Amino acid sequence: MASPRILAIINGKGGVGKTTTAVNLAAIFAENQRVLLVDSDPQGSASWWVDRNPEQWELDVSQENKPSLLQNLRQMVDHDLIVVDTPPALRSQALKAVLQTAHYVILPTPPAPMDLSALIETVQKAINPVGVEHRVLLTKVDSRSLRESIDAQNTLIELGIPVCHSFVRAYKAHEQAVLAGLPMTQMHGKKAKDAETDYRRVADELQRDWK
Numbered sequence: 001m002a003s004p005r006i007l008a009i010i011n012g013k014g015g016v017g018k019t020t021t022a023v024n025l026a027a028i029f030a031e032n033q034r035v036l037l038v039d040s041d042p043q044g045s046a047s048w049w050v051d052r053n054p055e056q057w058e059l060d061v062s063q064e065n066k067p068s069l070l071q072n073l074r075q076m077v078d079h080d081l082i083v084v085d086t087p088p089a090l091r092s093q094a095l096k097a098v099l100q101t102a103h104y105v106i107l108p109t110p111p112a113p114m115d116l117s118a119l120i121e122t123v124q125k126a127i128n129p130v131g132v133e134h135r136v137l138l139t140k141v142d143s144r145s146l147r148e149s150i151d152a153q154n155t156l157i158e159l160g161i162p163v164c165h166s167f168v169r170a171y172k173a174h175e176q177a178v179l180a181g182l183p184m185t186q187m188h189g190k191k192a193k194d195a196e197t198d199y200r201r202v203a204d205e206l207q208r209d210w211k
Contacts, residue, residue: 003074004036004082005210008102008132010095012122014088016115017108017139019045020174022085024199025106025206027183030059033080039063040070040094046085052181067097074101090126099126104210105134106202108168111141111152123161135209137202138167166201169194 009022023046026037037059039046047063060079064070065087073082084102086095099105105127109119119136127134136156141149149167156163173192177184184196 002077004076004079005104006073006082006084006098006102007206008084008086008098008105009108010086010099010105010122010126011107011109011119012088012090012126013109013115013118016088016110016119017168017174018088019049019085020178021106021108021137021139021168021199021202022046022083023049024184024196025203026059026081026083027057027185028200028203029081029083030057031185034078035059036076036079036082037061038070038073038082038084040065040098041085041087043087049178049181052179054181056182056186065094067093070094070097071101073098090122095126099130099132102132104206105132106164106206107134107136108139109136111138111149116152116155120156120159120161133209134162136161136163138164140170141167143169164202164205166198166205168198168202171195 009018011018026035029035042065044063047061050057050061084098086098107119109115138149138152153163171191173187173195177187184199
Protein backbone atom coordinates (compact mmCIF):
# COMPACT_ATOMS: atom_id res chain seq x y z
CA MET A 1 0.00 0.00 0.00
CA ALA A 2 1.10 3.57 -0.66
CA SER A 3 2.55 5.67 2.14
CA PRO A 4 0.30 8.45 3.46
CA ARG A 5 0.99 12.09 2.76
CA ILE A 6 2.22 13.85 5.91
CA LEU A 7 0.97 17.43 6.43
CA ALA A 8 2.55 19.17 9.42
CA ILE A 9 1.13 22.34 10.99
CA ILE A 10 4.01 24.24 12.56
CA ASN A 11 4.88 27.49 14.28
CA GLY A 12 7.40 28.12 17.05
CA LYS A 13 4.94 30.52 18.69
CA GLY A 14 1.70 29.61 20.45
CA GLY A 15 -1.69 31.24 19.99
CA VAL A 16 -1.44 31.60 16.21
CA GLY A 17 -4.28 29.29 15.16
CA LYS A 18 -2.15 26.20 14.72
CA THR A 19 -4.51 23.68 16.31
CA THR A 20 -7.55 25.33 14.72
CA THR A 21 -5.87 24.93 11.33
CA ALA A 22 -4.80 21.32 11.91
CA VAL A 23 -8.21 20.20 13.14
CA ASN A 24 -10.31 21.94 10.51
CA LEU A 25 -8.12 20.95 7.56
CA ALA A 26 -8.12 17.35 8.81
CA ALA A 27 -11.92 17.40 9.03
CA ILE A 28 -12.30 18.76 5.50
CA PHE A 29 -9.86 16.28 3.97
CA ALA A 30 -11.57 13.45 5.87
CA GLU A 31 -14.68 13.95 3.74
CA ASN A 32 -12.91 12.21 0.86
CA GLN A 33 -9.83 10.51 2.36
CA ARG A 34 -8.82 8.32 5.28
CA VAL A 35 -7.32 10.87 7.65
CA LEU A 36 -5.36 10.50 10.87
CA LEU A 37 -4.97 13.59 13.07
CA VAL A 38 -1.83 13.26 15.19
CA ASP A 39 -1.67 15.51 18.24
CA SER A 40 2.03 15.82 19.10
CA ASP A 41 1.59 18.91 21.27
CA PRO A 42 1.92 18.00 24.99
CA GLN A 43 -0.99 20.37 25.71
CA GLY A 44 -3.23 17.96 23.79
CA SER A 45 -5.60 20.65 22.53
CA ALA A 46 -6.53 18.87 19.29
CA SER A 47 -7.29 15.60 21.10
CA TRP A 48 -9.34 17.42 23.73
CA TRP A 49 -11.35 19.17 20.99
CA VAL A 50 -12.25 15.94 19.17
CA ASP A 51 -12.84 13.96 22.38
CA ARG A 52 -15.60 16.36 23.42
CA ASN A 53 -17.86 15.00 20.65
CA PRO A 54 -16.07 12.03 19.02
CA GLU A 55 -19.05 10.60 17.12
CA GLN A 56 -19.24 13.78 14.99
CA TRP A 57 -15.81 13.26 13.42
CA GLU A 58 -14.94 11.17 10.35
CA LEU A 59 -11.24 10.93 11.18
CA ASP A 60 -8.97 9.01 13.53
CA VAL A 61 -7.03 10.77 16.30
CA SER A 62 -3.78 9.80 17.98
CA GLN A 63 -1.96 11.66 20.75
CA GLU A 64 1.74 11.01 20.29
CA ASN A 65 4.86 13.05 21.04
CA LYS A 66 7.57 10.39 21.13
CA PRO A 67 10.11 11.32 18.41
CA SER A 68 10.91 7.65 17.70
CA LEU A 69 7.27 6.99 16.77
CA LEU A 70 6.69 10.27 14.96
CA GLN A 71 9.58 9.45 12.62
CA ASN A 72 7.65 6.41 11.40
CA LEU A 73 4.45 8.16 10.32
CA ARG A 74 4.98 7.25 6.65
CA GLN A 75 4.64 3.59 7.56
CA MET A 76 1.03 4.05 8.73
CA VAL A 77 -0.49 2.87 5.47
CA ASP A 78 -4.05 2.59 6.82
CA HIS A 79 -4.47 6.31 6.08
CA ASP A 80 -4.21 8.49 2.97
CA LEU A 81 -3.30 11.65 4.85
CA ILE A 82 -1.81 12.33 8.26
CA VAL A 83 -2.21 15.84 9.68
CA VAL A 84 0.16 16.60 12.56
CA ASP A 85 -0.46 19.35 15.11
CA THR A 86 2.99 20.13 16.55
CA PRO A 87 4.21 21.73 19.79
CA PRO A 88 5.00 25.49 19.70
CA ALA A 89 8.67 24.95 20.50
CA LEU A 90 11.38 25.03 17.84
CA ARG A 91 13.78 23.02 20.00
CA SER A 92 11.25 20.22 20.54
CA GLN A 93 12.53 16.79 19.54
CA ALA A 94 8.96 15.87 18.53
CA LEU A 95 8.87 18.82 16.13
CA LYS A 96 12.22 17.83 14.64
CA ALA A 97 11.00 14.27 14.13
CA VAL A 98 7.84 15.47 12.35
CA LEU A 99 9.85 17.78 10.09
CA GLN A 100 12.07 14.89 9.03
CA THR A 101 9.08 12.87 7.81
CA ALA A 102 6.67 15.58 6.59
CA HIS A 103 5.92 16.02 2.89
CA TYR A 104 4.41 19.47 3.35
CA VAL A 105 4.29 22.12 6.07
CA ILE A 106 1.70 24.82 6.75
CA LEU A 107 2.83 27.67 9.01
CA PRO A 108 -0.15 29.57 10.44
CA THR A 109 0.48 33.12 11.65
CA PRO A 110 -1.50 36.28 12.33
CA PRO A 111 -0.39 39.16 10.07
CA ALA A 112 0.78 41.41 12.95
CA PRO A 113 4.47 42.45 12.64
CA MET A 114 5.62 40.68 15.83
CA ASP A 115 3.91 37.45 14.78
CA LEU A 116 5.47 37.69 11.33
CA SER A 117 8.89 38.23 12.87
CA ALA A 118 8.56 35.01 14.90
CA LEU A 119 7.26 33.19 11.84
CA ILE A 120 10.19 34.28 9.68
CA GLU A 121 12.56 32.97 12.38
CA THR A 122 10.72 29.64 12.35
CA VAL A 123 11.09 29.34 8.58
CA GLN A 124 14.77 30.25 8.63
CA LYS A 125 15.78 28.08 11.60
CA ALA A 126 13.48 25.06 11.33
CA ILE A 127 12.00 24.77 7.84
CA ASN A 128 14.68 25.88 5.38
CA PRO A 129 17.44 23.60 6.74
CA VAL A 130 15.18 20.58 6.16
CA GLY A 131 14.12 21.66 2.68
CA VAL A 132 10.50 20.56 3.08
CA GLU A 133 7.88 22.18 0.86
CA HIS A 134 5.92 24.76 2.83
CA ARG A 135 3.54 27.70 2.78
CA VAL A 136 2.63 30.36 5.31
CA LEU A 137 -1.09 30.72 6.10
CA LEU A 138 -2.30 34.03 7.50
CA THR A 139 -4.75 33.42 10.37
CA LYS A 140 -6.84 35.52 12.75
CA VAL A 141 -7.21 38.09 9.99
CA ASP A 142 -9.36 41.11 10.83
CA SER A 143 -11.81 41.39 7.95
CA ARG A 144 -12.09 45.15 8.63
CA SER A 145 -8.40 45.71 7.85
CA LEU A 146 -7.48 43.36 5.02
CA ARG A 147 -4.74 45.77 3.94
CA GLU A 148 -2.59 44.49 6.81
CA SER A 149 -2.90 40.94 5.51
CA ILE A 150 -2.09 41.92 1.93
CA ASP A 151 0.98 43.82 3.17
CA ALA A 152 2.03 40.77 5.20
CA GLN A 153 1.65 38.50 2.18
CA ASN A 154 3.76 40.88 0.08
CA THR A 155 6.44 41.05 2.80
CA LEU A 156 6.71 37.26 2.87
CA ILE A 157 6.85 37.04 -0.93
CA GLU A 158 9.66 39.64 -1.00
CA LEU A 159 11.59 37.48 1.49
CA GLY A 160 11.17 34.46 -0.76
CA ILE A 161 8.81 32.71 1.67
CA PRO A 162 5.89 30.88 -0.01
CA VAL A 163 2.49 32.08 1.22
CA CYS A 164 -1.06 30.83 0.71
CA HIS A 165 -3.31 33.07 -1.37
CA SER A 166 -6.14 32.11 0.98
CA PHE A 167 -6.31 33.38 4.54
CA VAL A 168 -8.39 32.64 7.63
CA ARG A 169 -10.45 35.42 9.17
CA ALA A 170 -11.00 35.84 12.91
CA TYR A 171 -14.44 34.67 14.05
CA LYS A 172 -15.96 33.81 17.43
CA ALA A 173 -17.23 30.70 15.65
CA HIS A 174 -13.75 29.18 15.93
CA GLU A 175 -13.90 29.27 19.73
CA GLN A 176 -17.51 28.08 19.71
CA ALA A 177 -16.54 25.07 17.60
CA VAL A 178 -13.91 24.04 20.15
CA LEU A 179 -16.40 24.24 23.02
CA ALA A 180 -18.96 22.28 20.99
CA GLY A 181 -16.39 19.62 20.11
CA LEU A 182 -17.17 20.04 16.41
CA PRO A 183 -15.23 20.83 13.24
CA MET A 184 -16.24 24.04 11.51
CA THR A 185 -17.97 21.94 8.83
CA GLN A 186 -20.55 20.87 11.44
CA MET A 187 -21.27 24.33 12.87
CA HIS A 188 -24.33 26.42 12.01
CA GLY A 189 -24.79 30.13 11.42
CA LYS A 190 -23.53 32.62 8.85
CA LYS A 191 -20.23 33.39 10.56
CA ALA A 192 -19.54 29.68 11.05
CA LYS A 193 -20.14 29.08 7.35
CA ASP A 194 -17.82 31.98 6.48
CA ALA A 195 -15.16 30.42 8.72
CA GLU A 196 -15.72 27.04 7.07
CA THR A 197 -15.36 28.65 3.62
CA ASP A 198 -11.98 30.10 4.60
CA TYR A 199 -10.61 26.66 5.47
CA ARG A 200 -12.16 25.04 2.40
CA ARG A 201 -10.29 27.57 0.27
CA VAL A 202 -7.06 26.64 2.03
CA ALA A 203 -7.76 22.92 1.48
CA ASP A 204 -8.47 23.53 -2.21
CA GLU A 205 -5.23 25.46 -2.56
CA LEU A 206 -3.27 22.63 -0.97
CA GLN A 207 -4.90 20.06 -3.25
CA ARG A 208 -3.84 22.09 -6.29
CA ASP A 209 -0.31 22.33 -4.89
CA TRP A 210 -0.12 18.58 -4.40
CA LYS A 211 -1.17 17.63 -7.93
